[in-house]
Amino acid sequence: xxxxxTRAEILIIGNEILSGKIADEHSGFLCREFxxxxxxxRRIVVLPDEIEVIAEAIRQAWGRNDLIISTGGIGxxxxxxxxxxxxxxxxxxxxxxxxxxSIIRDAYxxxxxxxxxxxxxxxxxxELISATGLRVPVVKVEKLYLFPGVPEIFRRKFEAIKxxxxxxxxxxxKIYLAVGEERIVAALERVVKKFPEVLLGSYPVINRPxxxxxxxxxxxxxxxxxxxxxxLTANLLGEGILLLKEQRMS
Amino acid sequence: xxxxxTRAEILIIGNEILSGKIADEHSGFLCREFxxxxxxxRRIVVLPDEIEVIAEAIRQAWGRNDLIISTGGIGxxxxxxxxxxxxxxxxxxxxxxxxxxSIIRDAYxxxxxxxxxxxxxxxxxxELISATGLRVPVVKVEKLYLFPGVPEIFRRKFEAIKxxxxxxxxxxxKIYLAVGEERIVAALERVVKKFPEVLLGSYPVINRPxxxxxxxxxxxxxxxxxxxxxxLTANLLGEGILLLKEQRMS
Numbered sequence: 222x223x224x225x226x227t228r229a230e231i232l233i234i235g236n237e238i239l240s241g242k243i244a245d246e247h248s249g250f251l252c253r254e255f256x257x258x259x260x261x262x263r264r265i266v267v268l269p270d271e272i273e274v275i276a277e278a279i280r281q282a283w284g285r286n287d288l289i290i291s292t293g294g295i296g297x298x299x300x301x302x303x304x305x306x307x308x309x310x311x312x313x314x315x316x317x318x319x320x321x322x323s324i325i326r327d328a329y330x331x332x333x334x335x336x337x338x339x340x341x342x343x344x345x346x347x348e349l350i351s352a353t354g355l356r357v358p359v360v361k362v363e364k365l366y367l368f369p370g371v372p373e374i375f376r377r378k379f380e381a382i383k384x385x386x387x388x389x390x391x392x393x394x395k396i397y398l399a400v401g402e403e404r405i406v407a408a409l410e411r412v413v414k415k416f417p418e419v420l421l422g423s424y425p426v427i428n429r430p431x432x433x434x435x436x437x438x439x440x441x442x443x444x445x446x447x448x449x450x451x452x453l454t455a456n457l458l459g460e461g462i463l464l465l466k467e468q469r470m471s
Numbered sequence: 472x473x474x475x476x477t478r479a480e481i482l483i484i485g486n487e488i489l490s491g492k493i494a495d496e497h498s499g500f501l502c503r504e505f506x507x508x509x510x511x512x513r514r515i516v517v518l519p520d521e522i523e524v525i526a527e528a529i530r531q532a533w534g535r536n537d538l539i540i541s542t543g544g545i546g547x548x549x550x551x552x553x554x555x556x557x558x559x560x561x562x563x564x565x566x567x568x569x570x571x572x573s574i575i576r577d578a579y580x581x582x583x584x585x586x587x588x589x590x591x592x593x594x595x596x597x598e599l600i601s602a603t604g605l606r607v608p609v610v611k612v613e614k615l616y617l618f619p620g621v622p623e624i625f626r627r628k629f630e631a632i633k634x635x636x637x638x639x640x641x642x643x644x645k646i647y648l649a650v651g652e653e654r655i656v657a658a659l660e661r662v663v664k665k666f667p668e669v670l671l672g673s674y675p676v677i678n679r680p681x682x683x684x685x686x687x688x689x690x691x692x693x694x695x696x697x698x699x700x701x702x703l704t705a706n707l708l709g710e711g712i713l714l715l716k717e718q719r720m721s
Contacts, residue, residue, distance in 0.1 A: 237672055239512045240641075241503035242687060248517070253491035262489045264524075267498070267515035274514075297653050298673040299663050336656035373677050391490075403547050406586035413549050422487055423548040427623050437492060 224389045224441035227260045230286040232278055233267040234293035234303050235370055246372055247292045254379065259388040259441070260288065270294055275306025283310070283364070288386070293370030297336040307362060308344035317341045320349055324357055352381035393439045394450050397432035400462040401425065405434070408456050416449040418442050474639045474691035477510045480536040482528055483517040484543035484553050485620055496622055497542045504629070509638040509691065510538065520544055525556025533560070533614070538636070543620030547586040557612060558594040567591045570599055574607055602631035643689045644700050647682035650712040651675065655684070658706045666699040668692050 231251050237243040248265045255262050263286055268274055275294070282289045294303030308315045321341035329337055349358035350366075359378050360367040366382075368375045398405065402425050413421050422437040438453065440446040481501050487493040498515045505512050513536055518524055525544070532539045544553030558565045571591035579587055599608035600616070609628050610617040616632075618625045648655065652675050663671055672687040688703065690696040 233515075236670065237674060237687070239502055239515070240670075240689070241499070241506040241512075242643075242672070243674070244499045249491070249494045252489055256491040262491075263519060265483075265489070265515070265517035269513060296673075296675065297656050299656070299660050300672055334653045334656070337653045371675060371677060393492075403584045403587045406547050406549070406584070410549050420486065420490075422492070422550055423546075424487060424493070425546065425621060427621060437487070439490070 226441065227288050227386070227388060228263045228286045229255055229260050229288040229290065230263055230282040231265045232275075232282060232289060232291040233265065234270060234275060234291060234306075235267075236270050236300065238267055238293075239269055247368075247370070247375060250376070251290060251379070254383060255386065256391060258383065258386045259390045260386055270300040270302050272302045272306045272309055275303060276310035279307050279310030279365070287364060289365040290368065291365065292368045292375055295340075295367060295369040297334075297339045301339070303367065304339075304342050304344060307365065307367070311344055311362065313345040315342050316345045318343045318347065318349065318360075320358070328356075350382055350385075355381045389441050391439055391441055392443045392446050393437060394446065396436040396438065396450075396454060396457070398434040398436065398457070398462055400433055402434050404462055405436075405457065408453065409436075411456075412449055412453050415452065416440075416445060418445045419449040421449075421453075476691065477538050477636070477638060478513045478536045479505055479510050479538040479540065480513055480532040481515045482525075482532060482539060482541040483515065484520060484525060484541060484556075485517075486520050486550065488517055488543075489519055497618075497620070497625060500626070501540060501629070504633060505636065506641060508633065508636045509640045510636055520550040520552050522552045522556045522559055525553060526560035529557050529560030529615070537614060539615040540618065541615065542618045542625055545590075545617060545619040547584075547589045551589070553617065554589075554592050554594060557615065557617070561594055561612065563595040565592050566595045568593045568597060568599065568610075570608070578606075600632055600635075605631045639691050641689055641691055642693045642696050643687060644696065646686040646688065646700075646704060646707070648684040648686065648707070648712055650683055652684050654712055655686075655707065658703065659686075661706075662699055662703045665702065666690075666695060668695045669699040671699075671703075 231248050233245050233248050238245045245267060252262050266278055268278055291303060294301050304315055318341055325337055325341055343360050344362050346362060348361045350361050351358040355378060359382055368378055402423055409421060409423060418440050420439045424435045425433060426435065438446060438450050481498050483495055483498050488495045495517060502512050516528055518528055541553060544551050554565055568591055575587055575591055593610050594612050596612060598611045600611050601608040605628060609632055618628055652673055659671060659673060668690050670689045674685045675683060688696060688700050
């Protein structure tokens, strides 16, 4: 059985994150959400508010992954250049979307500052993704979804449309070890070779009384996961170093 | 007066972060630390534990920035491939460093599992950076510093050597506004054009009773920063939209 897995890349755009003024809450949130949705996040890139840099990052992400999520750089001020960067990266002009224009007209009424029209701008060919509870739809350009950086708005928009990203889930088991990593290297390498469909992680911790290493065993194929898990734990039990097994999350 | 500013790139290496199992605490910490040191973080990239992907990221980072910090992927198990990725990216072989070999021999005594020798491996030409309080030195390859991913060890090592990154500090002022961003676009654009040495950020918030937008005004040149700040606040006061000014951090 072959499981399709979308490869995603997350682009976090904002000087405020690189300069340490504001903590990036979006990439961790998206990694957890996408894992639960069965999507494989392959890369996160945090970028400054610069058109050329964003354009180049868009071109590179486009070439290597199936789905791209950007956050930040959407707004009316000089440092909101994500739309311009994406358009340049894709070699398209920036245009005003008529649906966004009318949303803005409704929101601001007669007192329309010139600057708000930038909020109607999109790279040519963009679609709007509407959903229940969203006053302003999500802008999508083929494999790219553009989200604003303001945390409350970003999360509301992502929650509203995330069902469209759902695919076959990952299954995960955890094993806690009473010894250091250097004792289990051979056992892990054997399992990695034997079960190519399984992702095996080994994470040492220090200063914990209860365990020294967390092993994670993961696959979209639940049967193969069980087999790899049994193989690994039997082997580790044989060496007398297994501390705790089991724990399952989807 | 021209202020030298090092351009840094942070590479966070680890499947556990991309798959949402473990939150990345390192990049936020490094952004704050480097800002305080006067270093400009230009990009953060989070990568999987894959040799080819790391090699390509190293080549790209090398070409665009002055200083590269990597965290993670250092250890004895199958998923610790940062050394191999860096070596491949730089076109160098992996070799054992004699100083690391002797540290390992001292730490493990006679009972040396084969796997621990991987901990002595470095890309050819690597230097070791020793510091007070560090049992194991930091591995440096020209502009790249390699740190382990385990949080306690990473922080201890960074703290021990960070003084070497210190340069002229950034100065920062904050302005809190009682109105939305769309009202201040023209004022901001004027200041951006007039003061190219100043970095101006505009960050809207929602659901806060006390302000609607945070402006950050920043420069290594304190005199130019003051001038830009006076110019901007006088202008905003004139429009009756300034809420709170002042606040200074170095």
